Amino acid sequence: MHIAMMTAWNTDSGVAVHAEPLGRAWREQGHEVTVFSHIKSDFHGEGFTGEDEDYVTRCFGTQKTDFLDPRPILRSNFDVLVVQDLRMLPVESLSKVFPVIKHRARTIHVVHENTLPEEPWFYQFDWDGVVYFDERQGFLNDVYPHAKLIPFPCYGTRQGEKTEARKRLNLPLDKRIVYVFCHRSYEPFLRDLQEDLKEEAVLLYVIPPGYQMVEKEEPPPWMIIREEKILTKERFDDYLFASDCLVLHKFESSYLGVVSSTAFQALGAGCPIFVPKRSDYFRPLQDELLHYSDVSELNKMLLQFFRDEEMRKIVLDAANGFVERNSPEVIARLFIDFFVELGRPR
16 A cells, blocks of 8 residues: 655654654555655744655645645655644645545545634545544544544654663763653743752753753752753653653643643653643553652652652553554554545545
C-alpha cells in the first residue's frame, strides 16, 4: 500500500509526535510512504528536531499563509492520503484540489481538536474516514457517525546508559537529576527542593532562549539551567537517559490539543514521569505516571522515590506495558486495518 500524509514532520509539534512513529512503522511494515509537509519558512511548531528523510517533500505552508504547491501531491500515485490536523494546513488552497485527490485515493483526517470547531471551513471536506485518538473526542461522532478511535502512538521502548548520557551532556555524575521540562508558555512549578533533598538532587531545567526565569542568571547550587532552542529527538532522549525522573507540570494545551504528546514521546525512555493530579492532559495514562497534588507532595514523593526502588520498578513496568500495547507497530496496523475497511476509491 502507498500511504501519503500531509502533516507536520521533524518539528517539535504534537502533530509530528503523532505522525512520525506512524510513518516510520508503515515503512518498516513494507508499505510505501510519502510525507508532504510544511516549508521551512512557514511551518507548524517552534523548530526542527531532525533532518528530512528522502520520502519527505515540503510543499505547503500554514493556514495563515494558505500557500500550497499541489504538484508534488497530484503527481504522486498513493492509495491513501492521511491529513493530520486540518487547522494547521492551507485549508482554502487544499479545498480546490481536494476533489482531484479524492477521486484517486481514500482520504482520512486525523483530528487533533479538543472540541467541535465553530468555523464552517472545518466541515467542507468529504472525508472517507475520520480518526481521533482520545475518548473525549467522541463528540466527532455527532458530525461523523463512523469516526474511528485509534489510540495515540507511543515512541518505542529504548534504553540509554545513564553515565554516558551525563558525560555527553556535561551533567553531574554523583547527583540525582530531576528533569523539569519547560516549553512554550507555562511557568516552572517546582522551584525549590526541601532541605533533605538538596544534598543529593539537582533540578535540571532545559528552557528555550528568552524564557523568563528568575534563577536564570544566578542559579542556586541545586539547580542547573540549560538554554537550548530546540531539542532534537536524540538530544531529548539523552536528557531522559541522564535523568532519574521527569516532571511534566502541565494542565492544558495553550492551543486546541487534547493530550500531552511529550508524555507519549518520553514514556518509553525508562525515565519515570511525575505529573499533577488535577491535570486532564495525561489521559489515558494512569498507573504509568506518578501523580502529585502540589509542590509539597511532589517533594515528599521525590524523597520516597529516591529511597524506594520498588516504586520505580512498578511505574516503569506499567509504562513499558503501555508502550508495548500502543507501540508504533501496533497503532500503524490499526490504521492499515481501517484503510482496508474503507476499501478503494470509487
